[in-house]
Amino acid sequence: MEGIKEEFRLTRLDWILAPVVSVIAGIWIYFRIYSAINWDDLLYMSLARYTNDQAWILNRYGHIYLLKLFYFLAGDSITGARVFWCFLFSASCILIYFSARILAGRGSAVAAVIAVLFVYMQPMFGREAGSPLADFTVMFLVISGVFIYLAFLGRRGKFTHWLLMLLGLVFFWAVKSKEIGICMGVLFFGPCRKKGKPRLYRTGLGINNRRTKVGSKKLIEI
Numbered sequence: 001m002e003g004i005k006e007e008f009r010l011t012r013l014d015w016i017l018a019p020v021v022s023v024i025a026g027i028w029i030y031f032r033i034y035s036a037i038n039w040d041d042l043l044y045m046s047l048a049r050y051t052n053d054q055a056w057i058l059n060r061y062g063h064i065y066l067l068k069l070f071y072f073l074a075g076d077s078i079t080g081a082r083v084f085w086c087f088l089f090s091a092s093c094i095l096i097y098f099s100a101r102i103l104a105g106r107g108s109a110v111a112a113v114i115a116v117l118f119v120y121m122q123p124m125f126g127r128e129a130g131s132p133l134a135d136f137t138v139m140f141l142v143i144s145g146v147f148i149y150l151a152f153l154g155r156r157g158k159f160t161h162w163l164l165m166l167l168g169l170v171f172f173w174a175v176k177s178k179e180i181g182i183c184m185g186v187l188f189f190g191p192c193r194k195k196g197k198p199r200l201y202r203t204g205l206g207i208n209n210r211r212t213k214v215g216s217k218k219l220i221e222i
Contacts, residue, residue: 148170
């Protein structure tokens with residue numbers, strides 16, 4: 001176990017340099033992007049500004065309320081949408097770097113940088129830069145879930161239950177932002193295995209060896 005902890009531990013330089021570079025890149029992008037590009041951008045911006053019930057987009061309100069937070073902080077819709085996109089860009093960049101660094105181990109900074117560049121070289125980011133689409137929100141949330149999962153694997157201890165609950169919250173938020181967020185559910189199979197055999201943690205989340213069906217049913221009902 002000690003070997004795992006050492007291998008999965010990020011260096012102090014990682015914690016400092018990755019956020020600094022990502023924030024600088026986000027600020028640079030802020031002055032070179034606009035906000036609304038597609039018709040659904042305007043829909044999300046309108047609902048974030050004047051929130052009301054829209055039954056046909058119930059699986060987008062996780063995204064809408066996050067966008068609404070940035071409207072509140074920025075004071076207007078256009079600035080809020082631009083800051084929102086730059087936040088998603090910078091935060092996702094940091095988390096991709098951290099996750100790739102953890103997976104590759106020590107001495108893998110180059111591989112982590114390549115992972116970040118590979119993601120952001122995709123044409124969608126240039127074509128939709130500044131667009132407050134739900135796709136970018138669910139991307140950020142799924143990457144957040146992957147990072148939490150990797151941190152949980154590398155640091156088993158007294159915070160294990162809190163990390164599992166945080167992972168569950170991010171999963172719920174991702175699904176409520178866009179249906180593709182359900183793919184993050186595969187992460188929950190990892191903590192249920194030990195030495196190659198199925199196992200469930202007694203986390204107080206309503207799921208254990210005797211009540212697995214009850215906990216699963218409640219999760220589906222949500």
